[in-house]
Amino acid sequence: MKNRGKDMGRREFLKKMGATATALGAGAVLIQAGDLVQAATPPKKYGMVIDTNRCIGCHGCTIACKSENNVPEGVFRSWVLQITKGKYPHVKNHLLPRLCNNCEDAPCLNDCPTGATYRTPEDGVVHVNRDICVGCHTCVLACPYNSRFINPLTGTADKCDFCYHRITKGLKPACVDACTGKARIFGDMNDPRSEVSLYLSKYPVQGLRTYLDTKPKVHYVYADEAIIDLDYSFLSRRKS
């Protein structure tokens, strides 16, 4: 019986190997380029603007999120930071509602070893696939906003996904619906007529740790610098 392997010369073998590698490489580049094009121009870009002037600190969003998404005790998908600034009688109260920023360049997504963290290309929302998450904690550490946690019930990474089960049905996220002061404005940032786009064009907006270039999709309006841009030197001046 003829041995085909032995018939093939070194030159021919290298040629075939080269052709296969080139085809594979070109395929990979095309797939990546396709993904990039899709990511660059998603049909929708869900985002949120939080007007901190309207927040009254009722924690209604925290409760609504917990009950809507069955978030266990001790962990939060959405919460509200509260500080007071100044000395009596000149004291001001500042609030900062927090949630996952669903960043356009999400470090958690880049650091997830299994791809359990993924982005839906049609709207840019970042999700966690509970079926393949190994619970390695890497994304929890990678998130520069501490928006992630390991859900004690499922043992997998968890975070806010803008109540995806609601927004895909045309509803608003639970926290937006529950907000007493209407401080949370949610919508498609690619739609120039949406409430969120109008708000973004009308007010100067701030973001959390923007210097990291993660492109967060949760924006703040009128947030005090003491709460949005933490002065860490305070910690080194205080006894640990």
Next chain:
Amino acid sequence: MNDSIQWISWVKHGVVFGYLIAMYMFLISMAVGAHLVTLFAKAYYRDEDFLPLQKVGTFLPLLILLLMPLLLAVDMTHPERSFTMYYHWNWTATVAWGAYIMPLCVICYAFHSFYLFRPEMMVAVREGRPGSQLYRVLLRDKIEEGTAAEIRQRQQKAERLWANLSIVFSFLALIYVGMRLASFKGRVMVHSLVMVFMFISMAASSGAAFMILLGRLKTAIAPPPGPALAKQNRFLADFGVILKFALVAQLVIWIIYLIQLNFTGTGGKLAAYIFLSGPRSFYFWAFQVVIGLLAPLALVLFASLRQDVRASAAAAVATMLGAFFAVADLSIGSQLIPMTHLEWETLASEPLKMAFGIIIMVILFLLFLASYKILPYETPVSQKSEA
């Protein structure tokens, strides 16, 4: 400005990578470091009597790397899904690269160990020495003729191939552990390429320390015949020289790192503060600087001390302790800086995980000792090359 600020409500997020992960990274760097130090020393000496130490520096790191995934598995909440990483691979994630690098590193070490022990195992089978049944299985009943030196000469090509591959994967493993920390964008303390150099320097120091300690143990438990003992003691004393320079390199890199932190904004200054007088300062000064750096440096500074068994063993243990706390301080310290409020994050006690880590260390140590009795580390005088 901040003195007038009172925090009313916030959420604490805690520390997610605890001592178990620090132990994982430390043991990888030590194992890989021991292997690299041994390989480079072998290339320098080119002496037959160095072979038993080369076996120590290849087989024992293999055992460490084989047991390390257990530490990761205990830290994961769904370890049964870890195979997902192989077919659902995310190329931008450091851990995903590690999932390939570490097993390939283990394969290289395993083949390299096999070729190192192979000639002595063949001789033992031919002479019917204790353990020959096990060796026969390992050799798949293919027993060659000739002395151990002659067999080694014949298999030189394969041995060299696996040695070279293991060097490549050892460096990749060190880059992996360094980048694993450096990839965390929001953590100013570790988000730097210095981490890779830090792990390389710690690998050199803890690897040399490992070789001194485990080499001394080997010569005590399975002493080499005749004049080889004196030679091995000299090699072990020379590992002290490597340790000395590795400690100096470690010191230099840490100084550069702390200076760099001081020029990295408020976050960087806070990170430096954590080491120097903040929540990790006790571990930093006591374990890293005094026990892990200055004490071993003093103990290996002079030739007479390097030749002393007790002094060199004490230096080795102190270096390992220092390297472990260096990794722990970096890994845990980086998570102490809060990102959404102004309270230090806290590390919850993990008694079960800690107990598991200690059990793994004890098992490893027992395996090391058992291997000295089971495997043929020494080449009989009659089997050495005539030259």
